Amino acid sequence: MPSYNHLEIEPKWQKKWEEKKVGKVREETKDADDAVYYLTMFPYPSGAGLHVGHVESYTAVDILTRKARMLGKNVLFPMGWDAFGLPAENYAVKTGVHPAETTGKAIENFRRQMKALGLSFDWSREVSTCDPSYYKWTQWLFLLLYKNDLAYRAKAPVNWCDGCQTVLANEQVVDGSCERCSTVVIQKELEQWFFRITKYADRLLAGIETVDWPERIKSMQRNWIGRKEGVEVEFRGLRAEMVGEIGSERLHEAEFSIPVFTTRVDTLFGVSYVVLAPEHPLVDVLTTPDNYEAVVAYRDQARKKSELERTQLEKDKSGVFIGTYAKHPLTGEDVPIWISDYVLMNYGTGAVMGVPAHDERDFVFAGKYGLPVRQVIAPPSDIFSELVEGSDSLSGCWTGPGILVHSQEFNGLTSQEAKTMLAIELESKGKGKRVVNYHLRDWLVSRQRYWGAPIPIIWCENCGPQPVDPKQLPVELPRDVDFKPTGRSPLVDSATFHDVTCPKCDGPARRESDTMDTFVDSSWYYLRYTDPNNTEVFAEPEMVKYWAPVDLYVGGAEHAVMHLLYSRFFAYALHDLGYLDFEEPFLKLRNQGLILGPDGEKMSKSRGNVVNPDEVIELYGADSIRLYEMFMGPLEDAKPWSTNGIVGVRRFLDKVWGMRMKFEIRNSKSEENSKVENIKKIVHKTIKKVTDDIDAFKFNTAISQMMICVNAMMEFEEVPREEYEMLIAILAPFAPHLAEEIWSDLGHTTSIFDEAWPTYDPGLLVDELVPIAIQVNGKLRATVELSPDLPEKDVQDRALATENVIKFVEGKEIVKVIFVPGRLINIVVK
RNA sequence: GCUGGGAUGGCGGAAUUGGUAGACGCGCAGGACUCAAAAUCCUGUAUGGGCAACCAUGUGAGGGUUCGAUUCCCUCUCUCAGCACCA
Numbered sequence: 001m002p003s004y005n006h007l008e009i010e011p012k013w014q015k016k017w018e019e020k021k022v023g024k025v026r027e028e029t030k031d032a033d034d035a036v037y038y039l040t041m042f043p044y045p046s047g048a049g050l051h052v053g054h055v056e057s058y059t060a061v062d063i064l065t066r067k068a069r070m071l072g073k074n075v076l077f078p079m080g081w082d083a084f085g086l087p088a089e090n091y092a093v094k095t096g097v098h099p100a101e102t103t104g105k106a107i108e109n110f111r112r113q114m115k116a117l118g119l120s121f122d123w124s125r126e127v128s129t130c131d132p133s134y135y136k137w138t139q140w141l142f143l144l145l146y147k148n149d150l151a152y153r154a155k156a157p158v159n160w161c162d163g164c165q166t167v168l169a170n171e172q173v174v175d176g177s178c179e180r181c182s183t184v185v186i187q188k189e190l191e192q193w194f195f196r197i198t199k200y201a202d203r204l205l206a207g208i209e210t211v212d213w214p215e216r217i218k219s220m221q222r223n224w225i226g227r228k229e230g231v232e233v234e235f236r237g238l239r240a241e242m243v244g245e246i247g248s249e250r251l252h253e254a255e256f257s258i259p260v261f262t263t264r265v266d267t268l269f270g271v272s273y274v275v276l277a278p279e280h281p282l283v284d285v286l287t288t289p290d291n292y293e294a295v296v297a298y299r300d301q302a303r304k305k306s307e308l309e310r311t312q313l314e315k316d317k318s319g320v321f322i323g324t325y326a327k328h329p330l331t332g333e334d335v336p337i338w339i340s341d342y343v344l345m346n347y348g349t350g351a352v353m354g355v356p357a358h359d360e361r362d363f364v365f366a367g368k369y370g371l372p373v374r375q376v377i378a379p380p381s382d383i384f385s386e387l388v389e390g391s392d393s394l395s396g397c398w399t400g401p402g403i404l405v406h407s408q409e410f411n412g413l414t415s416q417e418a419k420t421m422l423a424i425e426l427e428s429k430g431k432g433k434r435v436v437n438y439h440l441r442d443w444l445v446s447r448q449r450y451w452g453a454p455i456p457i458i459w460c461e462n463c464g465p466q467p468v469d470p471k472q473l474p475v476e477l478p479r480d481v482d483f484k485p486t487g488r489s490p491l492v493d494s495a496t497f498h499d500v501t502c503p504k505c506d507g508p509a510r511r512e513s514d515t516m517d518t519f520v521d522s523s524w525y526y527l528r529y530t531d532p533n534n535t536e537v538f539a540e541p542e543m544v545k546y547w548a549p550v551d552l553y554v555g556g557a558e559h560a561v562m563h564l565l566y567s568r569f570f571a572y573a574l575h576d577l578g579y580l581d582f583e584e585p586f587l588k589l590r591n592q593g594l595i596l597g598p599d600g601e602k603m604s605k606s607r608g609n610v611v612n613p614d615e616v617i618e619l620y621g622a623d624s625i626r627l628y629e630m631f632m633g634p635l636e637d638a639k640p641w642s643t644n645g646i647v648g649v650r651r652f653l654d655k656v657w658g659m660r661m662k663f664e665i666r667n668s669k670s671e672e673n674s675k676v677e678n679i680k681k682i683v684h685k686t687i688k689k690v691t692d693d694i695d696a697f698k699f700n701t702a703i704s705q706m707m708i709c710v711n712a713m714m715e716f717e718e719v720p721r722e723e724y725e726m727l728i729a730i731l732a733p734f735a736p737h738l739a740e741e742i743w744s745d746l747g748h749t750t751s752i753f754d755e756a757w758p759t760y761d762p763g764l765l766v767d768e769l770v771p772i773a774i775q776v777n778g779k780l781r782a783t784v785e786l787s788p789d790l791p792e793k794d795v796q797d798r799a800l801a802t803e804n805v806i807k808f809v810e811g812k813e814i815v816k817v818i819f820v821p822g823r824l825i826n827i828v829v830k
Numbered sequence: 831g832c833u834g835g836g837a838u839g840g841c842g843g844a845a846u847u848g849g850u851a852g853a854c855g856c857g858c859a860g861g862a863c864u865c866a867a868a869a870u871c872c873u874g875u876a877u878g879g880g881c882a883a884c885c886a887u888g889u890g891a892g893g894g895u896u897c898g899a900u901u902c903c904c905u906c907u908c909u910c911a912g913c914a915c916c917a
Contacts, residue, residue, distance in 0.1 A: 003869090219834050220912055228916075262917060275917090317915080342915045352917045360831090361915055439916065560912075631855070633843055638910080642842065648855045651870095701844070704854035711854090773850040778898040780850050804884080818897055824849055828897045 004657040006621025010737045014115055022753065023122040026074045034074045037547045038065050039526055039586075041555030041563070042080045042127075045106035046087060050113040051603070052611050052629065052641065057554045057592040059626045060635055060699060062119045064552065066733035067694055070757040076547050077120065078529040080127035081107050084135075084518045086164060086180055089451040092483040099451040100479065103130060113613060117622045118736045125532045129521035134528065135453035136474035137538035138521050141570070143456055143467050150196045150573055151445075153465060157279070157346055158444055160188040165488075166448040167192055169517060170441045171224075171562045193446035193455060193514065197569045201225050201438045203583070204568055213589040214636065217560045224561040226439025230263040231423050233353065233432040235274050235335060237326035239286055258282060258326055258337070261348030261437055264358065265426070266418035269407040270376035272366065273354040274326055275319065275338045277345040278302040286337060288323030295320050295339060302341040317342050317365040329431040330408070340365065348437055356397065363397040377402040377415060443566065445517045450481065450490045452515030460502035460509040469503055475511070489513050522563055523570040526550050526585060545581060553586040556594075564589070590697060594638040595629070603641075611641050623735035624650045630699035630734060649703070653738055655710050656731065659719060660742050676720050682712045683723040684764040690730045691757070699734075706731060721746070726758040773824035774799040776808040788822035795825050 017023075040061050043054055065077040081103075088099035088106075107128065114121065127134055145151035159168040163183030167190060172179040197204075205225050208218045234257050241254040258274060276283055278299045287295045298320040319340030326335050342361055343352050356366030356373040366373055379402045401415035410418050426432030446455060454475045456468035468475055478497040481490035491497055491513040502509040524538070530547040531539035549571075564586070571585040596602055597609025604610065616625045628646040633639045686709040693702035709727060713719050725746065732739035732752045743752040766788065772795060774782040782802045786795060796817055799805055805827070812829040819825050 214834095216834050216911075223833060223913055226913085226916070230917085260917080264917080340915095342917090344916070347916050349917095355917090359917070361917080364915095437916080439913085557911080631842090637836090637843090639842065642856070644856050645842065652855085700842095701854080704844075707854055771850075775850080775898075778849095778896090783850065816897060818849090820849055824898090826849080826897055 003654050004738060004741070006623065006737070007618075009741045010116075010118065010617075010622050013737045013740045014118060016740075016751075017118070017120065018115070018123075020751070021124065022751070023077060023120040024124055025076050025122055032546055034072065035076070035546055036068055036073045036552075037076045037526075037530075037550045038068070038552045039078070039529075039550045039554070041553070041559065042082050042522070042525060043110060044082045044085055044087075045103060045110045047091075047102065047106055048605075049106075049109050050117075050613050052595045052613055052616075052625075053556070053592065055117060055613050055625060056595060056629045056635070057556075058114065058117065058119050059629055060590075060592065060697070061552070061554050062626075063630070063694060063699065063733040066120060066736065066753060067757060070729070070733075070753060070755060072756070076125075076529065077122060078125040078127075078532075079114065079119075079121040079123070080125075080525060080529070081110070081129065082518065082522050082525075083107065083128045083130035084452045084515075084521055086449065086451070089449060089483075092451075096483060098479065098483075100130070116617055117613070117626065120736075125529050127525060127528050127532050129453070129518070129525065130451070132474045132476050133533075133535070135521065137528065138453045138516065138524070139456040139468070139473050139475055140470060140538060141524060141574075142453075142516065142520070143470060143473075144577065145195060145573065146457075146467055148573075148577060150199070151193060152196065153191060153193055155189060155191040156194075156444075157187050158190050158192055159185045160190070161185055164449070167444055167446065169444045169519070169562075171443075171565070192444050194442040195445050195520075195569070197443045197566070198438060198440055200569055200572050201227065201440050202436075203572055204565065207568065207572070207584050211584050211587060211589065213586075214557075214591055217557060217564065217589065217591065220560040221565055224439060224565065226437075228263055228437045228439075230261055230435060230437060231265040231419075231426060231432050232259045232261050232349065232435045233265065233268065233329055233426060234259050235326035235329060235337075235351075235353070236431075237324065237337075239324055240288075256282065256286060256326075258351050259349045260351045260353045261435065262353055264355070264415075264419075265422045265432075266401075266404060266413075266415040267355040267358045267376055268330065268353070268422055269404075269410070270355040270357050270374045271328060271335060271353045272356060272372045272374060273336045273338055275340045275343045275352050275354055275365075276322075277343040277350040278339050278341055279345040280339070280343075280350045282351075283322060283339055286322055286324040291321060291323035295322050298339060305341065317361060317368060319365065319369070321369075329426060329429070336371075338369075346441070347439075358397055358399055360397060360399060373397070374406065376404060376406050378405050443517075443569070445520055446514035447517055448489050448513075449515055450477070450483075452518060453477075453521060454491070454497075455512045455514050455516055457512040458500055458503060458509050459512060460505060460507055462507050463502055463504045465512075466503050466509070472503075477515075489515070491515070519562055519566050523566045524574075526553075526567070527574075527580075541579075544579075548580070549582045549584060550586045552588045552590070554590050554592060557591040591636050593634070593636050595632075596638060596640040598641050598643065600640045616646065620646050620650050621653075621737070623653055623738050627653065627703060627734050631703045633700055635697050635699065652703075652707050652710065653735060655714065656727070656735075657738060657742065659710070659713065659724065660745060679713055679716060679720060679723050680761075681764050681767070682709050683726055684760040685709075687726060687730055687758050687760040688765060691760075694733070703734065706734075728752065729755055729758050770822055772822070774802060774805055775824060775826040776805060777828055778826060781805050781808055792817075792819040792821075792825075795819065796827075799825050799827060 038061050040057050061077065065075050068075045083103050088102045091097065091102055092099050129135060142151060159170065159173050161168050161178040161181065161183050163178055163181040168178060168185060173185050177184050205222060205227055208221055236255060236257045238253045239256055241252045260274060283295065317340060319338045321336055321338050324337050326337055328335050343350065354362040354365065356362045356371060357375045358377055363373065377398060379398050379400060404410050404413045404418050410421060413421060423434050454477060456473060456475045458466045458468060460466055478494045481494050483490060498511055498513060500509050500511050501507065527539050527544055527548060531543035534540055567585050571580060572583050574580045575583045594602065597607065599609050601607055601609060613625060624646055627649040631649055632645065686705050689705040690702045693699065728739050728742050729752060739752050768787060769785040770788045771783045772786045773780055774784060782804045784798060784802065786798065800809065809827060809829055814827060815830050816828040817825065
């Protein structure tokens, strides 16, 4: 079997495609129905080059794109670079090489690799987030949000990574550690820039139901937004306050109120204490002199603990009584106030009510400090009554719903009913209100780093923060900076950048030296692709309208709650501000699964199991790696790389190539020739299956069908040219180089991608004879070839005349016969 | 703990609305070609039994519904991913 020379033909066609600009869209199209926007997540151009995982998603979308083009669609399939980010900057700190240089080289390498894979991107629309012509609009968008009160500056407890020397968004903290460098994240109280994403929490939640996304991602977003309905209950009390001049102090009773958030207001009568987070501002006010020392000591100790330490000590609860009591809002009973680090300042109100009988943590806490355990919910079944018998028993707590007991007039209600009744009661007495809480926090976007888009704000000593005049954008990153690690951004030390005058009063001012989170850059890049070279607006509205929203978006699942949520927020905000006529930016989303190393483990340098696409292309060719990655299994599954596997698809490509040489291909004049008829049938079946499977993202079975088709064609000595060409056409999106080469070898002077996608003849899909399964009592006993529309009676007769069936039916009574036309007949006997 | 996925030969994986389990590829075994090897081609390949026709068993485990279950229902085990002292 002759083998084609991929080293020769692949670069040849890549060059021709580049000259012809095959990826370029037809701008002139007026009919928006023809416009399709397919997008893959743009990569961070790392020094390591393209990963085989990139190859998988890019190839999948390239196949869809090339097929859509053959169907006459005007497809936008762009590529660009998420080029700002920490690795390049860290490298600069280590070596002094400027991030722009490192990034530029990496981009060149990525582009080379993508071209070597035969990916048909529209290179005329390439964007790079670190390019001033791009980040000018990132800054413009920041100012737009700022003007509309969606970007704000605030002091808040934030996540700080000592390794990266910057704050991080909540979404970038993974298991208490930095997403990038795994340093344990600590909490700091800092003033930072935020985007008001929480304003959109409910709409972002509702919008999830309208998009065609994997359930996994949708549920991750729902969880991340974490909407919870509950009641904010007020625990009020009086505290002693010293007033008057020194020497003549007298006690004065001042009222205080502690709002606590609970989703279990039905357990309100079981409250035996209230706990504040150690950082809670009321702690200063409410701690009595006797307890002051213990409280301060506890607080200091809590502050030193990292988030990780606080969560690791899960079972061990600790706390300190602060000396003051609050009144229970309904019973008026005195409730002691404690502090404990199991209560988090940044969720809810930073205070909780302690109900030991019906909450695991409260139960442990109460057990440790001898606080009363009052049962107020009876489990719905008697089975559990033992568990909580005797409210002073420490044997366990019941956290499920049940019937209220020891709850005054609310006794006998179900938890569900009680939640409503108690909320109404509290609201009418002005001691509580129904509220909705979210896990989602506002998006912290400022970073104390160099290699990012500068935040376009100027700090004036007199006027405070002033937005940069949009006409002055972009605020360019200075290039002449020193990367020696000083613990602060090099931007602070760049006088030309840092020292400016106030746009309002012309007084001395300094430029904001923080840069934006790189997720801001990537939250709107899909819009820029629609009009990438515009210098007047981020994209011409007509262009956005023509292409956006994105019809299909493919990328890794690791962005589920970062990029994908931020982008949605941007789209909603831009929609409300009148810039977009849609809210959801990505109508259909698909994830590619991880490609694991040959050892079944995640690819990593340290493990030494990384597969380099360049080497595979060199050895087997771009068409082979494309086809292999599509053949490995379902796109969204994690699957291990197998070098043997790629040999198999290369053999298949060689067969296709060989068919063109080995067989004398002629026009099929002899229609009556049954061999030709057989080939036609298999080819038309293949066209149908490949067409359907591509649309369903089932690339693996599409390829399998083409293999079946080729294996069948190999049985014949002659292959009709027409069917062979059809096969090449449907193979073309998968193996574009080989398809072009064969196409041209067949004498065509045009590209195969100028051909229309083949259509199949439905008449050729039906066979005169199909195998019919004959079952006796549901067990397969024989298979016969019969016409698919043979009536039941004839099939039954034929079945009962079959030797192996007779054996099982003989001497028994036929109770029933089940007949599935064209498939099987099942004879039920007794 | 909560949420969402998975579990099929030696391996990656196929199987319309429940309808012939294991397509396709890899690997392996035997054969052809070759001085030989590689490449290529042919044959076989779920497990157990049988020379074979064929029989029995078989889709994580156990139940159920059905003429028939990888597919639907219940219980459970393991596993992957995300979230989590979230009140």
